Amino acid sequence: MRPDGKDRSNRDWSLADQVYEEVLRRIVEGEFPENSKLPSENSLSEQLGVSRPVLRQALSQLRDDGIVLSRQGSGSYVHKRPAKAMLSFAPVGSIADIQRTFEFRITIESEAAALAAKRWNEQSLGRIEQALKALDGCIETGALGADADEEFHLAIASATDNHYFMSTRASMKPQILMGMNLARSLSLTVSSDRLKLVQSEHYEILDAIRRRDSDAAHKAMRRHVENARTRIFDGTPASH
Template sequence: MGISRKKIYEEIADLIMQDIKDGVLNPGDQLPSITRMAEHYQVSSASIREALNTLSVMDVIEVKHGQGSYIKERMPLGFEHEFQIITRKDIENLLDLRKIIEVGCVELACSHADEEDLGRMQDALGKMRTAVMNNELGEQADYEFHMAIAQSTGNQMLVDLLGDVSEKMLETMKETRRIWLYEEKKSIQKIFDEHQAIYRAIAEKDSGNATGAMMRHLEEVATVLLKQHK
C-alpha cells in the first residue's frame, strides 16, 4: 500500500496506532522487522525508523536493541480501552482541582517566593530545557516545576493537596506532551516557553501575568486531554 498524505513517517505511525486501537496489535506484541515493514508499506527503511522513533517517544512502543520493537504492555491514556486507567471524569476533576489550587499558588508565589524557591523553579526549567534538546517528554521536570511553585507559597496544605494527586498529574502531563509532540500543534519547546513565562512573572512579582499565564496553560492542557477522551 502506498503512503501519500502528511509526512511519510507520520502516516506509518498513524497506521500502527490504528492497528493497536482495532486490536490487530496488542500490548506485548512484537512488530515486524524494519525491512519487512518497509516492504509492506512500500516506503524507505528510514521512514520506518522515524515512525518507530516517534512511537517510542510517545511511549507507545519499546525498542529493544538487538531484539526488535514491541507494543508497550501499558498503553498511553489516549489508546487505552478496557484497561484505561484514568477516565474522562477523572481528568475533568483533576484539571478543575489544578486550576483552583495552582492559580492560587502562583498568586501567592509572587509575594512569598524567595531566592531558594526561585532556584528550585530554575532547576526544574533547566531539566525541561534538557528534555527539549534531547527530544524527550520531560514530564517529571514539569511536575517538579509546579510543585516548586506550591512549595514557594509556604503553605504545606497546598503542597500536600498537589502531592495527593501527584500520580495522576504526572500521567496527564506525560499524555499531554505525547499528544502535542505527535500532532505537532505545539512543540515541546513551546511548552517550555509557557513555563518560563510563568517563572518570569513570579520572579517579577507580577501576580496578574502569573495567574493569567498559569490559567492559559492549564486550559490548553484541558482542551488537549479532553479532546482525546470524548
C-alpha cells in the same frame, strides 16, 4: 449534588464516567464522525443500557471538553475528534478522572502561582528556575519530561511557603502525573514544536513570578493548565 438539588450517588457518577469514556471512544475511533449528529438520547441510552439522566451527565462533560456541542432543537453533534493515540496513552477508565484533576488544578495552581509571586525567596526561585532548565534539556533530547514538568509545578507550590499546597499536590501526584504524561505524549505525536509552546507558557509563568506580579502569575498559570487540558482533545492531526 445534581443541579436540581438532589443527591447523586457514587454509583451514578461512576456510570456516567463509563458512558463518557464509551462515547468518547466511539468518537475517537470514528464510529461517530466529526461534524456528525449523535444518535438521539433515547437511542443512545438504549444502546448503552443507561438512563437518560446518566447519559446527559456524560454528554455534559463531553460538551465541557469541547468534544460535542448541542444545537437547540436539533441534538448533539461531534465538534472535534481527539487523536486516536489518546486511547493508547490513557489507561482504561482514567480519562474522566484526568479531566477532573485538570479542573481542580486550574483553580489551585493559579492561586499557588499568585502566592509564589509574592513570597518567593532566592532559594525557592532558584528551584523553579532549575526545574525549567531541566525541561529545556528534555525538549533538546526529545525526552517526555513529565517528571521535570511536575517538579516545576511542585517548586511553585513550595514557593508559596504554605504547606497545604504541597500536601494537596502530594495527595494527587499519581493523577497529576497521569495527566502530564498524557498531555506531553500527545504533544509529541503532533509536533516537536508543541512542547516548545508548552515551555513558552512555563517561561511566562516564571517571568511573572520573578517580577512579583501575582495577577500576571495567576493568569499565566490558569491559561497554561487550561491549555494543557484543551491540548488533550485538540483533535487528530489530519483534521487540522
